[in-house]
Amino acid sequence: MKLKITDELLYQYVPKADQELLDAVPDRPDPGFEPGIRHKKQIQKLLRQSRRPNRHFRYMSAARRAAVIAVFAAAVCGAVPAGVKAAERFRIWAAQQRIRNDRIEEHYKVEGTGTDLLRVFGYIPQGYQLTEEENTGETYTGQMENEKGELIVFSQAVLDDGAMVERDAALKDVHEISVRGLKLQIGIDDDGWRSAYWIDGNVYCTVVAQNLSEDELIRMIEGMEDPD
Amino acid sequence: MLILYTSLIETQEQKSKFELLYEKYYRLMLYMAMQALKDPMEAEDAVHTACIKIIKNLDKVDEVESPRTKRFLLTIIKHTAIDMIRKKNREKNISLEELEEWQLPADEGGMAAQSEENRIVTAIKHMPELYRDVFLLKYSSGYENREIADILEISEASVRKRISRGKKKLEALLNGENM
Known part of the structure; x- marks a missing residue:
């Protein structure tokens, strides 16, 4: 008789596997090297800030930021000859552009405010049924399944302004399309699932489908509608 | 960036918790990072990044000394190291799946x-x-x-x-x- 992997079975056996894995990890192992001064300072800074009262280091954070900016501005404007100053500015700008381009490739950034609406699917591909869903008001997640057990998994999450979210996996054959005025990134992820990611106002949306054509995926997203 | 993340520690209780976590698990995290990355500097970077992620998720830590907390920390440091490897491999066009055979x-x-x-x-x-x-x-x-x-x-x-x-x-x- 074939073994069926159920949640009950996993709740029974995964803790045992976990305990065996944890037992195999030494408690205080030797990393094999002594951390450098740079790293020690970074960690000490985190610890120092963690010991301060929240209100104090919030003010200190703002003050420190202002002080750093002021010192930097004074150094750049007052002490550096014009030619060196221009070269330094260009170097900083180029570095920022590289960082920005790297982050845009991997992240979405939520700009400003917009809708916090979590939308429902007005269209479900033929053969699929909604088998799980959970709406907390801040997130709406769930999955649809067909008779073959193939899944479509979705999630929507309301983000704070300025939040950055990382795409879950590298996508192959990535291309951007526009649906309902929204820019979607669609591609195939590491597991071969077709994935779509987009931002709708303040909501980060994901739909990943085990075996669905791009047309059907787009039709699902086009058919999303405001809840009643 | 560090200032931004440490400002997420909202209560005195949580700040002490981070310090206790550090004292208990710091060497373990360095060890695990070194096992994955094989490079001391990268291991240090991974641990630093992991500490910031731990601070962001301190509300999910109950007892400092428990299997659950150990699993939580091991997961964070391991996935931080995996992210670093993945970024490097992307540059070399190596799929992460090629590295993981079941x-x-x-x-x-x-x-x-x-x-x-x-x-x-x-x-x-x-x-x-x-x-x-x-x-x-x-x-x-x-x-x-x-x-x-x-x-x-x-x-x-x-x-x-x-x-x-x-x-x-x-x-x-x-x-x-x-x-």
């Missing part, structure tokens, strides 16, 4: 004759980390999908996907089917 160990002491329980536990232990860590966080540590998504910095959809795919792969493996 194979049961060579028949150790006659696995075929082992009890069903041992077979299942062994198979779970040898799952690719992509799926195994989600399983451990959910079915052993008891985290909700939303919390797992926060810890691993992925979407809930991905958490669900990994659970579903992990179950199917585990089932196929244990039933001797092609995956």
Whole structure:
């Protein structure tokens, strides 16, 4: 008789596997090297800030930021000859552009405010049924399944302004399309699932489908509608 | 960036918790990072990044000394290291899947004759980390999908996907089917 992997079975056996894995990890192992001064300072800074009262280091954070900016501005404007100053500015700008381009490739950034609406699917591909869903008001997640057990998994999450979210996996054959005025990134992820990611106002949306054509995926997203 | 993240520690209780976590698990995190990255400087970077992620998720830590907390920290440091490896491999066009093969160990002491329980536990232990860590966080540590998504910095959809795919792969493996 074939073994069926159920949640009950996993709740029974995964803790045992976990305990065996944890037992195999030494408690205080030797990393094999002594951390450098740079790293020690970074960690000490985190610890120092963690010991301060929240209100104090919030003010200190703002003050420190202002002080750093002021010192930097004074150094750049007052002490550096014009030619060196221009070269330094260009170097900083180029570095920022590289960082920005790297982050845009991997992240979405939520700009400003917009809708916090979590939308429902007005269209479900033929053969699929909604088998799980959970709406907390801040997130709406769930999955649809067909008779073959193939899944479509979705999630929507309301983000704070300025939040950055990382795409879950590298996508192959990535291309951007526009649906309902929204820019979607669609591609195939590491597991071969077709994935779509987009931002709708303040909501980060994901739909990943085990075996669905791009047309059907787009039709699902086009058919999303405001809840009643 | 550090200032931004440490400002997320909102109460005195949570700040002390981070310090206690550091004292208990710091060397372990360095060790695990070094095991994965094989480079001291990269291991230091991974630990630093992991500390910031831990601070962001301090609300998910109950007792400092517990298997659940150890699993939480190990997961964070491991996935931080994996992210660094993935970034490097992307540059070299190597797929992470090529690095993770799901194979049961060579028949150790006659696995075929082992009890069903041992077979299942062994198979779970040898799952690719992509799926195994989600399983451990959910079915052993008891985290909700939303919390797992926060810890691993992925979407809930991905958490669900990994659970579903992990179950199917585990089932196929244990039933001797092609995956």
